[in-house]
Amino acid sequence: xxxxxxxxxxxxxxxxxxxxxxxxxxxxxxxxxxxxxxxxxxxxxxxxxxxxxxxxxxxxxxxxxxxxxxxxxxxxxxxxxxxxxxxxxxxxxxxxxxxxxxxxxxxxxxxxxxxxxxxxxxxxxxxxxxxxxxxxxxxxxxxxxxxxxxxxxxxxxxxxxxxxxxxxxxxxxxxxxxxxxxxxxxxxxxxxxxxxxxxxxxxxxxxxxxxxxxxxxxxxxxxxxxxxxxxxxxxxxxxxxxxxxxxxxxxxxxxxxxxxxxxxxxxxxxxxxxxxxxxxxxxxxxxxxxxxxxxxxxxxxxxxxxxxxxxxxxxxxxxxxxxxx
Amino acid sequence: xxxxxxxxxxxxxxxxxxxxxxxxxxxxxxxxxxxxxxxxxxxxxxxxxxxxxxxxxxxxxxxxxxxxxxxxxxxxxxxxxxxxxxxxxxxxxxxxxxxxxxxxxxxxxxxxxxxxxxxxxxxxxxxxxxxxxxxxxxxxxxxxxxxxxxxxxxxxxxxxxxxxxxxxxxxxxxxxxxxxxxxxxxxxxxxxxxxxxxxxxxxxxxxxxxxxxxxxxxxxxxxxxxxxxxxxxxxxxxxxxxxxxxxxxxxxxxxxxxxxxxxxxxxxxxxxxxxxxxxxxxxxxxxxxxxxxxxxxxxxxxxxxxxxxxxxxxxxxxxxxxxxxxxxxxxxxxxxxxxxxxxxxxxxxxxxxxxxxxxxxxxxxxxxxxxxxxxxxxxxxxxxxxxxxxxxxxxxxxxxxxxxxxxxxxxxxxxxxxxxxxxxxxxxxxxxxxxxxxxxxxxxxxxxxxxxxxxxxxxxxxxxxxxxxxxxxxxxxxxxxxxxxxxxxxxxxxxxxxxxxxxxxxxxxxx
Numbered sequence: 109x110x111x112x113x114x115x116x117x118x119x120x121x122x123x124x125x126x127x128x129x130x131x132x133x134x135x136x137x138x139x140x141x142x143x144x145x146x147x148x149x150x151x152x153x154x155x156x157x158x159x160x161x162x163x164x165x166x167x168x169x170x171x172x173x174x175x176x177x178x179x180x181x182x183x184x185x186x187x188x189x190x191x192x193x194x195x196x197x198x199x200x201x202x203x204x205x206x207x208x209x210x211x212x213x214x215x216x217x218x219x220x221x222x223x224x225x226x227x228x229x230x231x232x233x234x235x236x237x238x239x240x241x242x243x244x245x246x247x248x249x250x251x252x253x254x255x256x257x258x259x260x261x262x263x264x265x266x267x268x269x270x271x272x273x274x275x276x277x278x279x280x281x282x283x284x285x286x287x288x289x290x291x292x293x294x295x296x297x298x299x300x301x302x303x304x305x306x307x308x309x310x311x312x313x314x315x316x317x318x319x320x321x322x323x324x325x326x327x328x329x330x331x332x333x334x335x336x337x338x339x340x341x342x343x344x345x346x347x348x349x350x351x352x353x354x355x356x357x358x359x360x361x362x363x364x365x366x367x368x369x370x371x372x373x374x375x376x377x378x379x380x381x382x383x384x385x386x387x388x389x390x391x392x393x394x395x396x397x398x399x400x401x402x403x404x405x406x407x408x409x410x411x412x413x414x415x416x417x418x419x420x421x422x423x424x425x426x427x428x429x430x431x432x433x
Numbered sequence: 434x435x436x437x438x439x440x441x442x443x444x445x446x447x448x449x450x451x452x453x454x455x456x457x458x459x460x461x462x463x464x465x466x467x468x469x470x471x472x473x474x475x476x477x478x479x480x481x482x483x484x485x486x487x488x489x490x491x492x493x494x495x496x497x498x499x500x501x502x503x504x505x506x507x508x509x510x511x512x513x514x515x516x517x518x519x520x521x522x523x524x525x526x527x528x529x530x531x532x533x534x535x536x537x538x539x540x541x542x543x544x545x546x547x548x549x550x551x552x553x554x555x556x557x558x559x560x561x562x563x564x565x566x567x568x569x570x571x572x573x574x575x576x577x578x579x580x581x582x583x584x585x586x587x588x589x590x591x592x593x594x595x596x597x598x599x600x601x602x603x604x605x606x607x608x609x610x611x612x613x614x615x616x617x618x619x620x621x622x623x624x625x626x627x628x629x630x631x632x633x634x635x636x637x638x639x640x641x642x643x644x645x646x647x648x649x650x651x652x653x654x655x656x657x658x659x660x661x662x663x664x665x666x667x668x669x670x671x672x673x674x675x676x677x678x679x680x681x682x683x684x685x686x687x688x689x690x691x692x693x694x695x696x697x698x699x700x701x702x703x704x705x706x707x708x709x710x711x712x713x714x715x716x717x718x719x720x721x722x723x724x725x726x727x728x729x730x731x732x733x734x735x736x737x738x739x740x741x742x743x744x745x746x747x748x749x750x751x752x753x754x755x756x757x758x759x760x761x762x763x764x765x766x767x768x769x770x771x772x773x774x775x776x777x778x779x780x781x782x783x784x785x786x787x788x789x790x791x792x793x794x795x796x797x798x799x800x801x802x803x804x805x806x807x808x809x810x811x812x813x814x815x816x817x818x819x820x821x822x823x824x825x826x827x828x829x830x831x832x833x834x835x836x837x838x839x840x841x842x843x844x845x846x847x848x849x850x851x852x853x854x855x856x857x858x859x860x861x862x863x864x865x866x867x868x869x870x871x872x873x874x875x876x877x878x879x880x881x882x883x884x885x886x887x888x889x890x891x892x893x894x895x896x897x898x899x900x901x902x903x904x905x906x907x908x909x910x911x912x913x914x915x916x917x918x919x920x921x922x923x924x925x926x927x928x929x930x931x932x933x934x935x936x937x938x939x940x941x942x943x944x
Contacts, residue, residue, distance in 0.1 A: 151818075151820070151821060155820060157819070157820055157823045170529040171529060171532040171533065171534055171537065173529075174529050174530070174532060175532065206449045207449050207606070208449070208450075208586075208587055208590070209606075214606070217606060217607070218607060271646075272645050272646075275645070275646060275649045276649070279649050279650075279652075279653050280649050280652050280653065283653065286650075286653065286655050287646055287649035287650045287653055287655065288442075288639075288641055288646055288647075288649075288650045288655060288656075290655065374642050374643055375643045375645075375646050376646060377442075377639065377640065377641035377642065377643070377646060377647075377650075379605075379606075379607035379608045380607070383607060383642075384607060387446055387447070390446070390788070390818060390819070392820055
């Protein structure tokens with residue numbers, strides 16, 4: 109009986125935390141929908157014009173009227189907002205105004221490519237960051253200085269510039285990789301690197317200090333006294349200690365990767381959520397913009413939860429003391 | 434010479450619908466020129482030539498047109514091309530459900546189409562329209578299978594059915610459109626290089642929005658032709674032995690800045706001339722377009738045989754500009770060096786559509802802003818997305834604007850400069866951005882619309898262009914730029930002399 113009490117308490121606390129997280133997630137999704145709706149609709153201009161043709165086409169009055177009625181644009185703004193919330197609450201994302209296709213179908217077609225890109229980029233970023241920090245913290249002062257310099261530069265590279273440079277280098281000059289994604293694995297290399305390199309810079313930056321600290325921490329000294337090798341210590345203790353802030357940062361990094369997809373998918377002409385979003389914003393396609401933003405927010409929330417759990421596993425001390433992203 | 438897949442990379446946004454009857458913009462025209470064909474075409478000299486229509490006759494009053502159609506043409510779904518199909522197509526364009534804008538305007542004067550017999554389609558017009566043939570030569574009024582149209586808008590948007598050398602095979606959204614050869618093709622226009630099916634097996638139509646990536650893909654051989662080539666890449670291509678430039682200016686209007694004569698300060702011709710004279714436009718074009726764009730001095734594209742130019746009106750002369758502004762009463766300057774008159778600043782609001790003006794053009798506008806600033810104008814450039822740009826025009830919140838207009842033939846002058854075009858539709862849209870309101874000009878444009886005599890028509894349009902140029906309502910810049918870069922392994926490509934879309938019925942790939 110006595111043994112059961114802490115676990116019940118723990119279970120209740122866990123349930124409470126999950127409940128709070130879920131409520132927070134719902135609030136975030138509502139806020140995202142609301143901000144998106146008004147941000148798009150309050151800028152001047154007639155969405156009906158944008159739906160009809162775009163540059164070079166001169167929409168007739170009759171056609172414009174038709175579009176306004178069809179998409180409820182003739183209704184007051186608040187009525188449009190309320191009806192959109194109502195539909196979303198029922199899980200109905202609506203039909204794209206410009207593509208005349210259900211938004212769920214568009215998301216279904218485009219989500220996979222972007223998730224693949226983001227997940228691969230996160231993995232590559234972790235590998236790059238680990239390699240860089242291990243190499244630079246194990247060497248002397250020179251490699252440490254080089255390491256922190258590379259991290260800083262990598263973290264501050266703009267994606268549009270990096271992508272163009274990688275294309276010039278590996279496609280135009282060396283001819284090793286295709287400049288645009290054509291479906292094969294080779295086409296993924298440059299987009300993944302473009303996304304991963306800046307993130308690797310950030311991750312390495314937060315891993316470096318704890319790794320150096322860990323090497324001089326009391327547990328490291330006693331482990332060394334027990335005869336632990338340097339590599340063994342690094343893997344068993346140092347990295348575990350150092351990766352906690354990086355795992356926490358990964359949640360944020362995932363959001364960065366999803367938003368980076370807008371730039372990278374455009375440069376490398378990859379189909380995906382980012383390009384869909386860009387095109388939808390240009391033509392003021394509210395249902396599609398809302399759908400993409402909702403799915404991205406949802407993915408972000410889920411990844412944050414996973415990162416949180418992973419950090420807990422790595423360092424089970426009181427989570428409140430940890431820095432969260 | 435036969436076989437192979439051509440890869441086309443477009444810089445345009447992917448169309449929402451592959452049927453150019455719906456909406457009706459240039460990206461749709463580029464694609465649909467491969468699978469849809471119109472009734473007539475135009476040759477390199479500007480003369481209308483037969484395509485799906487073999488010949489035509491006009492009644493004395495110009496209100497009845499009889500088109501004799503080819504009897505041997507079949508749509509790729511097996512439906513016969515006949516007069517009933519022509520009738521169905523015009524009705525499809527005129528049906529508000531179709532949401533056609535460009536094609537809808539093109540057949541605006543057609544009251545009815547009657548299928549007299551299988552090969553005779555009779556068009557009855559509400560008023561005479563000397564531009565009818567030019568309107569019907571455009572991809573936005575091309576012929577589609579009535580059986581295909583009957584599937585409904587959504588299905589037809591996915592894969593329109595035409596009579597062209599290629600057929601829409603598959604459309605993977607946000608990725609590519611595949612077109613395959615129409616093996617039964619035998620309806621090439623009168624000026625094509627060869628009859629019968631295309632040499633290519635298929636075309637993969639991709640969308641690569643980033644200009645540098647698009648050019649890199651051409652250099653690496655991943656694609657064979659790119660559109661929307663920007664001045665920097667065209668110059669790089671000139672140095673290349675494996676890439677050639679196809680310069681195919683769009684027809685209709687030239688790219689020009691229109692000055693809003695409907696309100697102060699540009700309701701004064703002297704102030705308009707001062708603005709035009711204050712900037713060295715030629716130097717700007719030379720430095721920003723690297724010799725890839727030729728200066729225009731005409732309201733019309735050089736693709737129009739009836740284009741009339743007058744370079745004497747547009748010379749750079751800052752002193753003259755200052756004198757004109759002094760004479761117009763803009764004699765005082767405020768602390769910023771901006772001229773004032775009765776306490777009002779000489780402000781020029783200039784909304785710029787980022788969808789319609791390429792980066793080099795936006796930079797040119799900045800140079801014009803700086804030049805006009807020397808003379809004391811306060812030019813306020815504002816970069817806007819398309820909807821906000823329409824809003825600025827609709828609320829009359831502009832003194833200068835640049836809006837491209839693609840249309841086959843000089844009738845574009847009526848659309849852009851007849852005073853009827855000042856009246857905003859309930860949508861707020863109007864085409865006469867210069868707000869040019871001159872009864873003499875309206876009269877000339879109406880006569881030109883009514884007359885079917887080519888010489889008289891050309892003479893009237895020349896007079897109309899003189900009025901527009903002499904009044905300094907516009908500052909012509911260059912033709913609407915439309916450069917394609919092609920790999921030298923791709924041969925036999927030409928741009929249709931109608932709206933300058935490249936076509937591949939005569940093209941082949943060499944190893």
